[in-house]
Amino acid sequence: MAQKNSFITTVAIMSIFFIAMGVGTITPALNSIMLAFPDLSVSTIYLTSTLPSLTCIPATLFAGAVAGSKVRFKTLGIIGVALFVVGGVIPFFITDFTMILIARAIFGIGLGIISPIGNAIIIGLYEGEKQASLLGIGTVMMNVGGIILQFLGGALAGIGWNYAFLPHLLGILTLLLVMFFLPEPEKIEHPEGTEKPKIVIKSSIWIVAILFGVVMFIDYPMLMGMSTFLANNNIGGPTTAAIVLAFFTVGGMVGGAIFASVFKFAKRFTVGIGLLFMAVAYVFVLYTGNVALITVGAAFEGIGFSILMPSVFTIVGMTASPQSVPMCASIILAVMNAFAFVSTYWIALIGGITGDAVGGPMFAAMIIAAVGGVIFLFVDPFPQMPKAE
Structure with a gap:
């Protein structure tokens, strides 16, 4: 068995993060799928992208409830990655749209199972700066994987709409690494004759989950509206929008890479800094009218988000008992996905108003991010840890 501090162990853990943003793989191919199924509505076609976000929610909660207990x-990882690969690749071989949606639902279940595993394993195996560092690196790997999978999906869609599903085969590498090298955090042993403590989810975890869910209301107006914003302002077309949004992911890589250093020096101000990065991002986007500066704004948005996400899981590690960490991580991700889905209606509501x-x-x-950023410069979201004797 690989030791927790070995290089191959780190690679195995990071391979889970690498495929965690696989839901965006086929996004560049949505127009090609529309052309292949001209009788279907746009909203129906979009289900190929949004349905996995829905089916991953119960799968994430299930995984969190049983993981490690x-x-x-490792077992959950194998099952989840296998469903990711099978559900992800099946649409390459079929043309019945109902079956494609069933495959996408299976894919979402697999994605939901693996979603909490990477963070939970890091929290279970490591502490302190090592934990913060690996959580940050995990965020980087999520963004690297997202860039690579999305690029491959777009490139292969040029051959045929169904070829966009083939990049999910990269999950086979993750499957092999999980099978042979993924470490298992030690179980919490309890003395014989004593009652095993129940998994208790503190109210603070739900508060953190909901607040992080609100971050989706900050993120998604940019992610979903950038193409239209650029076109409406005669700044650029779809290709320009793709390049701009790619820098959101690049910014995410930067944010994940610097998280450990930011947390080490800023500590209680880390969440506020992340939110203020996102507020400044919208200043660049809304008020410069320059594509280069808008691209900088997209990068700032990615940096802010990738500072906030590992911050949230750091709070989970500091707040939750060891046996409740997997479930808490699942709740965070499930609420995040729920808010991501609801953000469509939030955007429509604000647009209507x-x-x-x-x-x-x-x-x-921008206003939500700015207000939240200022609040968290004064409010410390990280629980106070007892001082060592």
Whole structure:
């Protein structure tokens, strides 16, 4: 068995993060899928992208409830990655759209199972700066994987719409690494004759989950509205939008890479800094009118988000008992996915109120990020740890 501090162990853990953003693989191919199924509505076609986000929610909660207690992390990892690969690749071989959606639902279940595993294993195996460092690196790997999978999906879609599903085969590498090298955090042993402590989810975890869910209301107006915003302002077309949004992911890599250093020096101010990065991002996007500066804004948005996400899991590690960490991580991710889905209706609501379907939600996101950033400069979201004797 690989030791927890070995290089191959780190690679195995990071391979889980690498495929964690696989839901975006086929996004560049959505137009090609529309052309292949001209009789279907746009909203129906979009289900190929959004359905996995829905089916992953119960799968994430299930994985969190049993991981490390009733089912080994490795077992869950193998099942989840296998469903990711099978559900992800099946649409390459079929043309019945109902079956494609069933495959996407299976894919989402696999994605939901593996979603909490990487963070939970890191929290279970490591402490302190090592833990913060690996959580940050994990965020980097999520973004690297997202870039590579999305690029491959777009490139292969040029051959045929169904070829965009083939990049999910990269999950086979993750499957092999999980099978042979993924470590298992030690189980919490309890003395004979004593009652095994129940998994208790503190109210603070739910508060953190909901607050992080609100971050989706900050993120998604930019992610979903950038193409239209650029076109409406005569700044660029779809290709320009793709390049701009790619820098969101690049910014995410930077944010993940610097998280450990930011947390080490900023500590209680880390969450506020992340939110203020996102607020400044919208200033660049809304008020510069320059594609280069808008691209900088997208990168700032990615940096902010990738500072916030490992911050949240750091709070989980500091707040939750060891046996409840997997379930807490699952709750965070499930609520995040739920808010991501609801953000579509949030954007429509703000657009209806302001009369600006694109700029209105972006402005609202900027205000939420700025207010939240200022609040968390004064409010310490990280629990106080007892001092060592």
